[in-house]
Amino acid sequence: MTAPVRLLLVDDDPLVLRGLRLMLAGSPDLEVVGDVDDGDRLVTAVRETTPDVVLLDVRMPRVDGVTALRRLRAEPDLGLPAVLVLTTFDTERVVLDAMRAGAVGFLLKHTPPAELVRAVHAAATGEPTVSPTALRRLIDHVALTEPTTGREPGTPPVTARAAEGALRTPSAAESAAGGSHGPPSGSDDRPGTRLDLDLLTDRERDVALAVAEGMGNSEIARELYLSPSTVKSHLSSALTKFGLTNRTQLAIAVHEANRRG
Known part of the structure; x- marks a missing residue:
């Protein structure tokens, strides 16, 4: 039997964390191994829970998601998990910064549950996922700048x-x-x-x-x-x-x- 995908949630909104847990609870091949409420706790949480995939919010009060991801990538002794950025913000700068920092995907928080589950599985196998809206913004931004x-x-x-x-x-x-x-x-x-x-x-x-x-x-x-x-x-x-x-x-x-x- 294939082991479930281990998932760490990072978001400063407790309602979002609770909603994500409920949304993902119906997937037996996913296991939420932990959640944290700010980017400053990401590296420690990854060490403690060894997730396969991290769902990471961008805007948090102390350390934003992109900065937290950069810090995570700077830890050479960690087996780095795949990171999916999940946020309400889809501006081209946020998308670019997240992808540069090493995110394998970028989804909006209104992404349907089934699509979110598919994205988590894709990330676990190293397959990137970018929402169509975010991809279009990214293309336009690169073209203009x-x-x-x-x-x-x-x-x-x-x-x-x-x-x-x-x-x-x-x-x-x-x-x-x-x-x-x-x-x-x-x-x-x-x-x-x-x-x-x-x-x-x-x-x-x-x-x-x-x-x-x-x-x-x-x-x-x-x-x-x-x-x-x-x-x-x-x-x-x-x-x-x-x-x-x-x-x-x-x-x-x-x-x-x-x-x-």
């Missing part, structure tokens, strides 16, 4: 390199310092790094387009009549070809490529 210095006239915005820089996860040293940085020093935005979907095979392109629609690997497998392992292989190949590191970066780049037509 990409540096234009050095771009040739007529060069379309948002390249694969720009998407990668915008979502780059900080190192442990950067996390410890509380920093949130953009592209590495010396990186550029050459037109030659623009994402070209023609570089993909037909199946890789199908998978990339499905990722851009917010579909998870299991859903893509059903939609395209492929095995989950084949989907994972195509996704890995697409990321490698474009020099990206995660599916959120790929989703941004695909949306921008489609917008260019």
